[in-house]
Amino acid sequence: MRPLDGIRIVDFSRVLAGPMATQILAEFGAEVTKIERPGTGDESRVFEPVFDGGQSAYYSAFNRSKRSVAVDMKTDEGRKLAFEIAAQADVLVENFLPGGMDKLGLGYEALSAVNPGLVYVSNTGFGQTGPYRDRKGYDTIFQALSGIIDLTGHADGPPAKVGVPFADMTSGLWIAISALTGLLGRVSSGKGCHVDLSMMDVQVSLLALPAARHFALGETPGRIGTEHPGRVPSAAYQCAGGAWLFISASDQHWPLLCDVLGLTEMASDARFSKNRDRVRLRDEVTAALSAACATRDRTELAEALRAAGVPAGEVNTVPEILNDPHTRVRGMVDAFDDPDHGTTPGLRTPARFSGYDAHRFEAPPKLGADTRTILSDELGLTPDQIAALYEKGIVA
Template sequence: MKPLEGIRILDFSRVLAGPMATQILAELGAEVTKVERPGTGDESRLFEPRLPRGESAYFFAFNRAKRSMTLNLKSPEGQEIAARLAETHDVVLENFLPGEMDRFNLGYDALSRRNPGLVYVSNTGFGQTGPYRLRNGYDTIFQALSGIMHLTGHPDAPPAKAGIPVSDMTSGLWIAIAILTGLVGRGRSGRGCHVDLSMMDVQTSLLALAAARLFALDEDIGRSGTEHPGRVPSAAFRCADGGWLHISGSDQHWDAICGVLGLDDLAADAALGKNAARVAARERVMAGMRQAIAQRDRGPLAEALRDRGVPAGEVNTVREILGDPHSEARGAVGTFDHPEEGAVRALRTPLRFVGYEDPAIGCPPPLGADTAALLAGELGMAAETIDRLRNEGVI
């Protein structure tokens, strides 16, 4: 048994944050029905990169283990179908601009009257209130506005985006948290709820440590590359063979770092045993470490540091970490079988259970593959009615 078996989610979200959340929940056992536009579906079905038979690897990354039905939400008949489906689901997720689901007669007020236990999550860029509520936004826009882009990169370089769509993906995790929290609350109170989840709010919440420095020191920090503003050493260093090694040490690691690197002068300065002194002497400490590490090859140095208990990690490429022995031992990469593309590699949902079945990698659905079965099985529609709806562009 999977832990979320029996939970039913009606998912109107598109592209990344919402689909990522419902993929996680689907592989944990929830039954997720993805509602898409007839003809084109989720726009990410057209995104790069493409697999050999033309399917979108982007779409595949966030839409596994779901059912797909097509439904024209601008059609009154399509709206009524969606509302009837919501009556038998535990969760509705949507990421339209504020007010748009109300215009479709599918807002929280309308659906909760038909299903008082409904957990309804609205994931928007800027939330249901505030002066920016009707703005569109993309991942990098949120990185820019939130300050994350200002903090990313090296001090002498322009702002940089994170290497992954961090705004979308962290929002996806918060959507999953919102859904699960709503379900737990419903289990205690018997009532559903509406969750207003702003991607901008999520990004602002990630500034916790940067905000702590502002609140405590009135310091509005900027880019620091791989260095930590409050701890020395914590940075990536270039090794003799051209590889990069990240070392992050606290007071208890300092003697070992000096011993492995042969930093006798720094080791002799007793004050440097405390992080505050190393932060104050940042340039001296970092210069000594850079010089010593530049003479050593990455692999042997990393092992020597780890043998002494020093946290050290090679700066890997994606290919390197996915082929790493530890990733292989943990089963980080698996496959699913797709009717068009055949066996496709994918990253596993990272939870492992004792007491429940582990999540398995599901297959992304072809567009509208489950529409007829859902209408017949869920709503009792006859084949003739389904054919009519298809011919009229409702499905």
Template sequence: MRPLDGIKVVDFSRVLAGPMATQVMAEYGAEVTKIERPGDGDESRVFEPVFDGGHSAYYAAFNRSKRSIAVDLKSEEGRQLAFDLAASADVLVENFLPGGMASMGLGYEVLREANPGLVYVSNTGFGQTGPYAKRKGYDTIFQALSGVIDLTGHPDGPPAKVGLPFADLTSGLWILIGALTGLLGRVRSGQGCHVDMAMMDAQVSLLSLPAARYFALGETPTRTGTEHLGRVPSSAFACKGGEWLFISASDQHWPLLCGALGLDGMADDPSLARNIDRVDRRAEVTQVLADAIAMRDRAELAPALRKVGVPAGEVNTVPEILNDPHTQARGMVATYEDPDRGATPGLRTPLRYSGYDDHRFEAPPKLGADTRRILAEELALDEATIAALYERGIVQ
């Protein structure tokens, strides 16, 4: 048994944010049916990077453990099939522009009549209301508009995007939160709901600390590189071999850090004992630390700092952290059996629940892999009707 066993999800979403959320639900037990268009399916099926053999690693990263049904939503028959699936679902996730689902007869108000308990999550760029509601957007557009790009990078350099699809990934988490809180609310109220999840709203909500500085101090936060506006030291420092080490020290760590670096004079200086004073003398303190750290090998310094209780972390490359012994021990890198290419690596969903079976970790579905079974077993269509749908290209 898994936490979401028995929950049925219909997934009309494509590319990243919505599929990420529904994959988490699938791996924790929900039955997720991904509704895709015949022919190409989710456009991310052909996105780079690809595994040997041509399967998209991008698609595989967000669509494991699901079922796929390929349905032509431009046809009346296809829209009816999708409607029938949604009419018996617990959760629906979609990422069409506002009004897109309603134009196909699949909007919340219509489906609510057939399925009052449905938790219907609409993931759009800018929400169902507001002057930007009809705008299209992508991850980096949301990063730019929300101020995230302006906050990212070094003070003397241009703005930079986050090294991950930050807006998509964080929006995926909010889609998941919306779906699960909607389900929890249904337990008490007996009713489903419509969740208006705007990716732009999600990004603005993440500005909590920069916004706090603006609200409290009236200042416009600026790029700080790896430094922390309110703490010194809290930054990445270059070590002797060119590797980088991130050190973050509060007042209780300060004398320990100075001792480990042989900076006894700074450790004994009462004018540097408090973080607020070190922040005022940021440039001076940071330079002295940088000079001392530059003389040390990271492989020696990092464990030495941790041994005395100073928080320090190597700035790892992606291969380094994926092959890190702790990552391996936690089982974060696992393999699923792809029917075409065999054992295929991927990143596991991170939560571990006591009292439940381990979460699923299954290959992403081939396009339309489950169409026939779903039509026969769940929609109770006879073989002649199913054959006619295939022949006319309504399903694949």
């Protein structure tokens, strides 16, 4: 048994944010049915890179543990089938432009009329209202418009995007939050709801701390590299050999940090004992710590700092953290059996629930792999009716 056993989700979304959210819910037990176009399916099925055998690594990262139905929603019969599948769902996730699902006869008003308990999550770029509602959007566009890119990078360099699809993935988390909140609300209200979730709104909400500085100080926050605007030291320092180590120290850590680095005079200097003063003297503190770290081996220094109780973390590459012993012991890297590629690695959904079975970690579905079963077992179509749909290309 898993926490979301018995919950049915129909997923009309594509590429990343929506599929990421529904994968999380699927692995916690929900039955997720992915509605895709015959022939091509979700466009991320062909995104590079690909594993041997042709499976997209991108698609595999966000579509595990789901079912796939290939149905042509450009046809009346296809839209009818999609409607009937959605009419049985607890949650629907879609990322069409506003009004797109309505044009297909699959909007919230139409579906809630026959399925009043439906939690319908519309994940659009800019929301259902506002002057930008009809704009198309992409991860990096949201990063740019929201100010995230302007805040990322070093003060003397150009703006930079975040190293992962930040807007997509944070929006994916909010889709999952919204779906679960709607389901919980349904328990007390007895009815579902329509969730208007804008990816742009999600990005703006993540500006909580820079916005707080603007509200409090009237400043325009800028790029500060790895440093923290309100804490010194909290930054990455280069060690001997070129490797980087991140050190973050509050007042209670300051004398311990100085002791490990051999900065005895700075430790006893009252000018540096309080964070507010170190922020004011940021350049002087940074220069002293940079010079001290540059003479030390990163592994030795990191271990010495942690032994002293000073927060420190190596700046790892992706292969380094994937092969880190803690990552491995925690089971974050696992593998599923892909029919084309065989044993295929992937990253697990992180939450662990006591009292339940381990969450699912199954291969992503082949396009249309579950079409016939769902038409028969869930929609009650006869073999002849199903054969006719295949013959006409309505399903695949």
